[in-house]
Amino acid sequence: MSGLGTRVKARAALARRKAGGAAVITAFKTLSALGRMTPLANPARYGVAVEHGVHYGDAAHPLQQLDIYRREAPARAGDVDDDGRPPPALLYLHGGAFQFMSRTTHWLMGIQFARRGFVVFNADYRLAPRDKFPAAAEDACAALLWVQRNAARFGADPDRIVVAGESAGGNLTLVTTVAATYARPEPWARAVFDAAPRIVAALPACGVLQATEPERFARRRPLSVFLRDRLHECSEGYLPPGLRADAGSLADPLVVIEREAPARPLPPMMAIVGTADPLLDDTRRLERAARSRGGVCEARYYPGSVHAFHALPWDRNARPAWRAQLDFAIGACRAAQSR
Numbered sequence: 001m002s003g004l005g006t007r008v009k010a011r012a013a014l015a016r017r018k019a020g021g022a023a024v025i026t027a028f029k030t031l032s033a034l035g036r037m038t039p040l041a042n043p044a045r046y047g048v049a050v051e052h053g054v055h056y057g058d059a060a061h062p063l064q065q066l067d068i069y070r071r072e073a074p075a076r077a078g079d080v081d082d083d084g085r086p087p088p089a090l091l092y093l094h095g096g097a098f099q100f101m102s103r104t105t106h107w108l109m110g111i112q113f114a115r116r117g118f119v120v121f122n123a124d125y126r127l128a129p130r131d132k133f134p135a136a137a138e139d140a141c142a143a144l145l146w147v148q149r150n151a152a153r154f155g156a157d158p159d160r161i162v163v164a165g166e167s168a169g170g171n172l173t174l175v176t177t178v179a180a181t182y183a184r185p186e187p188w189a190r191a192v193f194d195a196a197p198r199i200v201a202a203l204p205a206c207g208v209l210q211a212t213e214p215e216r217f218a219r220r221r222p223l224s225v226f227l228r229d230r231l232h233e234c235s236e237g238y239l240p241p242g243l244r245a246d247a248g249s250l251a252d253p254l255v256v257i258e259r260e261a262p263a264r265p266l267p268p269m270m271a272i273v274g275t276a277d278p279l280l281d282d283t284r285r286l287e288r289a290a291r292s293r294g295g296v297c298e299a300r301y302y303p304g305s306v307h308a309f310h311a312l313p314w315d316r317n318a319r320p321a322w323r324a325q326l327d328f329a330i331g332a333c334r335a336a337q338s339r
Contacts, residue, residue, distance in 0.1 A: 041107060046115040047073025051154075056123065056146035057139065064139060066123040066146075067103050068154055069114035080330045081117035088160035088200065088333045089151040090118040091176070093140055095167030095308060097230070098128045098211075098238040108311060113164070116326050119156035121147050125172070128238040133211065133251045136238070138188045140172040141179050148197040160336050162201045162329050166308050167279075168234070170207020170271075174253035174286070177202045177269070181262040189250060199267045201332035203325055206273045206308055209254035209282040211235055212245040217278050227278050254282060257289040266295035268335075270328040272321045274305025300324050 043050050049072050057064030071081075081087035090113050094106040103110075103122045110122040125139035144163065151158040165173040178184070179192035180199050210216075214231040217223060223231075239251055250256065257266070269290055273283040283299050290297035302309065302317035309315040310322055 041111075043069065043107075043111055043114075046111055047071055048111055048114045050110065056121075056143045061126075063102075063124045063126050064142070065103070066121045066143060067110060069110035069120035069122060070155065071114050071117055073115075075117055078330075079117040080333050083337075085337065086152075086155060086157040087117045087119055088162055088329075089147050089154075089156035089158065090120045090162040090164060090329070091144055091147050092120055092122045093125065093143075093163070093165035093169035093172040093176075094122070095165065095169040095206075096127075097208075097234040098133075098136055098168040098171075099234070100127065109164070109166075112322055113326070113329075116330065118162065118329070119151065119154055121151075132240050133238055133243070133249070134186065134188070136168070136172060137175045137250050140176050141188050141192045144176045144180075144192060144197055145195055148195060159198045160200050160333050161197055162203065162333065163199055164203035164205070164325070164329075166205040166207070166311070168208060168238075170204035171209055171211060171251075171253065173202055173204040174207060174209055174257075175250050177204075177267060178250060178253045178256050178262075181264040181266055182256065182260065183263045184250065186250065193263075196264075198336070200336035201329050202267050202269045203329060204269065204271050204286070205310065205321075205325070206277050206279055207271065207282055207286075208234060208279050209252075209286055210245065211238055211251040212243060212247075217281065220281055223278055231278065254286055254289060257293060258285065261293060266290055266293055268296040268298075268328075268332045270298045270300070270325060272300045272302065272310065272325060274302045274307065274309045274317065276304055277307040277309075279307060298328060 049070055051068040053065050055065050075082045092109050094101050103124045110120045113120045123143040126135040148158055163173045163176050179189040180197055183193050184190055214235040217231055218228055271283045271286055273280050287297045287299040305315055305317045310318045
């Protein structure tokens with residue numbers, strides 16, 4: 001009887017997780033679609049042009065594509081390209097628990113960075129659970145190498161690359177950063193290290209920087225059943241069975257930095273996060289780990305803000321967070337130009 005009860009409880013928990021996950025996916029997709037319908041979502045309003053569906057990988061794969069955002073309006077004082085030099089390239093990697101969302105749902109990020117002068121390469125990648133780790137990490141690294149090789153073709157400086165992303169994209173942002181600075185054993189990561197792309201800044205926003213061991217968040221502070229379900233769903237959907245935190249894999253780029261010194265200096269990093277975000281502790285750990293490796297990590301904590309708050313225009317901290325990220329990225333690009 002107890003065995004039957006356990007199985008019934010497990011099935012109920014699985015059904016609850018699936019229902020909750022479906023509701024979250026629907027909500028995010030609806031918000032993005034509604035946002036795209038407003039005049040404020042028109043890139044031309046900001047003097048930005050978009051080239052859609054450029055392949056960076058397999059030409060037959062619909063998720064190995066990126067959209068390119070470029071500003072056509074004249075540069076203004078304080079923009080990254082106000083000195084007349086080719087603007088930096090910025091690779092953006094979207095969030096969505098490694099399992100949903102896309103470059104098209106993240107049009108806001110393309111516009112925000114492009115209007116300040118960056119040439120933005122807003123990339124898709126293969127999604128779980130159909131394609132589990134390391135598929136997304138492989139694609140993020142492939143997209144970075146493609147940007148390094150092709151940035152000049154789109155008017156960007158290939159020697160000044162910024163990598164940015166939020167949530168799962170924050171994880172992939174840190175994956176590409178680790179691949180560029182650590183001599184890793186994975187062939188797809190080693191290819192990045194050997195190509196030595198010059199990442200001048202990394203912006204892993206509200207990132208799930210360790211994909212394994214999602215229960216760690218609930219040990220630090222009480223979390224609702226809904227949030228615990230989402231964290232487990234993210235981890236279990238993305239990771240192959242049996243992958244542990246002690247495996248040293250790039251599913252956990254934060255753990256790599258905590259445990260090992262890089263072969264090359266880490267680039268300057270900025271990490272924004274809301275204090276109501278269940279992923280808050282990963283940003284705190286990144287700040288400590290980067291500094292312990294002699295790097296710069298400027299973490300910004302926004303009181304009361306939830307996960308991915310900077311994508312929510314009504315959040316009072318969204319605009320200050322965007323200003324902080326943009327100012328940091330512009331400053332890092334200017335410092336790199338002067339070296």
